[in-house]
Amino acid sequence: xxxxxxxxxxxxxxxxxxxxxxxxxxxxxxxxxxxxxxxxxxxxxxxxxxxxxxxxxxxxxxxxxxxxxxxxxxxxxxxxxxxxxxxxxxxxxxxxxxxxxxxxxxxxxxxxxxxxxxxxxxxxxxxxxxxxxxxxxxxxxxxxxxxxxxxxxxxxxxx
Numbered sequence: 001x002x003x004x005x006x007x008x009x010x011x012x013x014x015x016x017x018x019x020x021x022x023x024x025x026x027x028x029x030x031x032x033x034x035x036x037x038x039x040x041x042x043x044x045x046x047x048x049x050x051x052x053x054x055x056x057x058x059x060x061x062x063x064x065x066x067x068x069x070x071x072x073x074x075x076x077x078x079x080x081x082x083x084x085x086x087x088x089x090x091x092x093x094x095x096x097x098x099x100x101x102x103x104x105x106x107x108x109x110x111x112x113x114x115x116x117x118x119x120x121x122x123x124x125x126x127x128x129x130x131x132x133x134x135x136x137x138x139x140x141x142x143x144x145x146x147x148x149x150x151x152x153x154x155x156x157x158x159x
Contacts, residue, residue, distance in 0.1 A: 037152035
């Protein structure tokens with residue numbers, strides 16, 4: 001009898017591990033070196049689902065190793081036509097679980113307007129401050145348009 005109660009108790013106290021998967025299977029993207037916003041913009045656009053880029057906003061993070069080679073791209077959220085929510089706890093769970101040392105943030109504007117909003121600037125600064133605590137570099141934040149054009153926070157000195 002005692003062994004059954006121990007078995008039940010151990011199952012109750014079991015904590016599930018967070019499982020993270022990202023698109024490392026895309027051979028065209030995986031382990032390519034990112035040396036500029038043009039490289040990042042091209043790779044992120046290649047990854048984007050062209051059927052939904054004009055429909056709703058999505059927020060992704062490009063995960064990089066110490067040589068700025070792409071480990072993967074992880075979609076953090078999908079939202080509506082004019083916005084999407086970002087949970088920093090999930091973002092950093094992904095970054096830390098994948099042992100990434102640098103990240104490039106990205107989201108799309110279905111309207112094609114590449115001008116960053118006040119909220120875009122706010123979340124970028126908030127993520128940058130949090131990343132600093134984990135010694136993770138935020139190299140850029142890319143806003144993607146449906147036609148492949150992009151806006152780089154880094155190129156425009158907003159980072």
